[in-house]
Amino acid sequence: MAAIIQTENLTRRYGRQVAVDGLTLEINEREIFGFLGPNGAGKTTTILMLLGLTEPTSGSARVLGYDPTRDPLEIKRQVGYLPENVGFYDDLTGRENLRFMAELNRLPEARITEKIEEALRTVGLNGEGDKLVGAYSRGMRQRLGIAELLIKDPKLLILDEPTLGLDPDGTNKMLDLVHALSRDRGITVMLSSHQLEQVQRICTRVGIMIKGKLVAVGTIEELAKRKLGEGGGMNLEEIYMRYFKEA
Amino acid sequence: MWTICKKELADHFSSTRFLILFCLILMVALVSTYMVATNIRQVLEGVSKPSNVFLLLFTTEGKFFSLVQFIAFFGPLLGIIMGFDAINRERQHRTLAKLVSQPIFRDAVINGKFLAGVITVSIALVSMMLLLTGMGLITVGVVPGWEEIGRLFVYLIVSIAYVSFWLGLAILFSILFRSLATSALAAVALWIFFSFFMGFASDLVADALSPVRNPRDPEEVVANQRVSDAASLVSPAVLYSKATSTILDPYRRSRGSVMIVGLLEKLSMERFQSPLPLDQSILVVWPYLTLLAALTLICFGLSYVIFMRQEIRSV
Ligand SMILES: Nc1ncnc2c1ncn2[C@@H]1O[C@H](COP(=O)(O)OP(=O)(O)OP(=O)(O)O)[C@@H](O)[C@H]1O
Ligand SMILES: [Mg+2]
Numbered sequence: 001m002a003a004i005i006q007t008e009n010l011t012r013r014y015g016r017q018v019a020v021d022g023l024t025l026e027i028n029e030r031e032i033f034g035f036l037g038p039n040g041a042g043k044t045t046t047i048l049m050l051l052g053l054t055e056p057t058s059g060s061a062r063v064l065g066y067d068p069t070r071d072p073l074e075i076k077r078q079v080g081y082l083p084e085n086v087g088f089y090d091d092l093t094g095r096e097n098l099r100f101m102a103e104l105n106r107l108p109e110a111r112i113t114e115k116i117e118e119a120l121r122t123v124g125l126n127g128e129g130d131k132l133v134g135a136y137s138r139g140m141r142q143r144l145g146i147a148e149l150l151i152k153d154p155k156l157l158i159l160d161e162p163t164l165g166l167d168p169d170g171t172n173k174m175l176d177l178v179h180a181l182s183r184d185r186g187i188t189v190m191l192s193s194h195q196l197e198q199v200q201r202i203c204t205r206v207g208i209m210i211k212g213k214l215v216a217v218g219t220i221e222e223l224a225k226r227k228l229g230e231g232g233g234m235n236l237e238e239i240y241m242r243y244f245k246e247a
Numbered sequence: 248m249w250t251i252c253k254k255e256l257a258d259h260f261s262s263t264r265f266l267i268l269f270c271l272i273l274m275v276a277l278v279s280t281y282m283v284a285t286n287i288r289q290v291l292e293g294v295s296k297p298s299n300v301f302l303l304l305f306t307t308e309g310k311f312f313s314l315v316q317f318i319a320f321f322g323p324l325l326g327i328i329m330g331f332d333a334i335n336r337e338r339q340h341r342t343l344a345k346l347v348s349q350p351i352f353r354d355a356v357i358n359g360k361f362l363a364g365v366i367t368v369s370i371a372l373v374s375m376m377l378l379l380t381g382m383g384l385i386t387v388g389v390v391p392g393w394e395e396i397g398r399l400f401v402y403l404i405v406s407i408a409y410v411s412f413w414l415g416l417a418i419l420f421s422i423l424f425r426s427l428a429t430s431a432l433a434a435v436a437l438w439i440f441f442s443f444f445m446g447f448a449s450d451l452v453a454d455a456l457s458p459v460r461n462p463r464d465p466e467e468v469v470a471n472q473r474v475s476d477a478a479s480l481v482s483p484a485v486l487y488s489k490a491t492s493t494i495l496d497p498y499r500r501s502r503g504s505v506m507i508v509g510l511l512e513k514l515s516m517e518r519f520q521s522p523l524p525l526d527q528s529i530l531v532v533w534p535y536l537t538l539l540a541a542l543t544l545i546c547f548g549l550s551y552v553i554f555m556r557q558e559i560r561s562v
Pocket of ligand 2: 044084
């Protein structure tokens with residue numbers, strides 16, 4: 001298994017505050033990695049550094065073999081990044097938004113329409129493609145956000161709080177979609193969240209970050225064994241609370 | 248960059264505020280030029296036709312202002328309206344993070360937006376000029392010579408450069424200020440300062456640097472005036488008005504002298520002077536153009552530096 005994301009002592013300071021503190025992490029091909037932590041843990045900061053949108057104070061990272069500080073363009077070409085609270089051009093339709101993204105990614109004109117239709121079908125928005133995005137519901141916007149990433153055939157998806165603000169049904173649909181993408185297309189996924197009980201359903205491995213430090217990494221079984229002992233159940237919420245109290 | 252430029256162009260031409268401002272400018276321009284045109288025709292009746300009549304259409308003051316003054320006044324607004332929300336609107340709608348995570352260079356975002364603005368301004372000004380020229384042809388009945396057309400062409404280019412400066416400035420403010428209202432207000436404040444108060448400001452600077460102790464001493468007065476003139480050159484509005492008045496008024500020798508004369512007096516006076524040829528006029532205004540371009544470049548350079556280092560977090 002090849003490492004898709006690899007970081008070494010990745011650190012980011014804002015003034016005297018350390019947002020990400022010596023993060024060493026590896027994410028392998030075809031994994032769905034859950035990046036968990038409370039508000040202000042440093043999840044978004046880590047993701048921005050992986051994409052070359054923020055410079056690390058120290059340490060290094062490799063994404064798909066590229067260095068984000070030196071080769072951000074190559075990473076952006078192959079990685080689909082869904083920012084937290086993603087926005088759209090509300091005065092354009094869903095299809096027009098997708099077309100704009102396709103053109104920014106320099107897709108050949110001949111394939112754009114076909115790609116747009118395929119992406120809309122995958123996220124289940126093919127009936128709504130010609131509505132103005134301003135009229136979309138929160139769940140639809142979030143799915144349109146995923147469709148925009150699929151346009152460029154990403155090898156890796158980095159989703160920052162993809163389930164934020166969705167109702168239980170919307171959350172489930174979103175997670176099923178991510179799960180299907182990973183299973184059917186072999187896409188590696190890194191998703192951040194603080195809604196633990198929900199993401200634990202699809203994640204193959206999770207990392208727990210608290211106050212900038214990665215306090216635990218592993219499969220849910222491993223973490224459960226470590227914290228709750230044999231037969232202690234597999235409740236991620238429980239594990240998470242224990243780490244949280246220790247920190 | 249072209250993708251962004253294309254999208255921005257579509258945005259401009261469908262944006263209500265741009266269309267409203269453009270229609271307003273167009274209407275005022277048509278009406279005032281029409282009044283000037285009929286005025287010129289009356290004056291010209293029975294007089295043999297002097298040269299460069301056509302340019303008078305644009306430089307003669309009608310009831311309130313000449314067309315050139317009018318554009319000098321409202322052109323900046325056009326630039327500001329297209330640029331003041333260029334970057335912070337994307338920030339507010341949370342599309343900026345998405346934009347910069349696409350495989351494009353960050354400066355392509357600024358370039359695309361600036362280019363779209365320049366193209367829009369060019370289309371607006373050129374189409375307006377064509378309309379006015381057509382109307383002038385019909386009402387005055389004088390066909391412009393090649394030289395006059397050349398002058399109008401140079402005037403157009405200078406005007407586009409001028410509006411582009413304001414566009415660049417507005418884009419810079421849209422990067423600096425997160426709030427749309429703040430960046431719009433800042434740009435408008437600067438516009439008002441340069442258009443109305445630059446005279447006072449440059450006088451203040453002059454009085455501070457080379458005060459006139461004895462108002463009767465001509466040397467001191469001249470020195471004071473020189474400093475004041477030099478100081479006012481920081482203002483793009485001053486640069487622009489000096490450049491265009493030289494371009495459109497071939498009888499203007501130096502860059503300064505202002506004479507207030509009526510239309511008829513002006514016409515009869517000009518019979519005894521020979522006009523400055525076009526290439527000489529261009530030579531005279533060249534320094535102004537260079538300064539204007541330099542100011543635009545400064546805005547641009549600042550925009551790049553700030554935007555490249557800015558944190559793109561969507562909060
Ligand atoms: N530009 C900045 N200047 C100063 N401090 C910052 C800046 N950006 C982030 N921080 C700090 O860095 C820390 C980590 O923030 P980050 O956004 O990465 O957290 P997060 O895990 O994504 O939280 P959330 O769940 O709320 O999205 C926070 O304490 C925040 O205050
Ligand atoms: Mg976050």
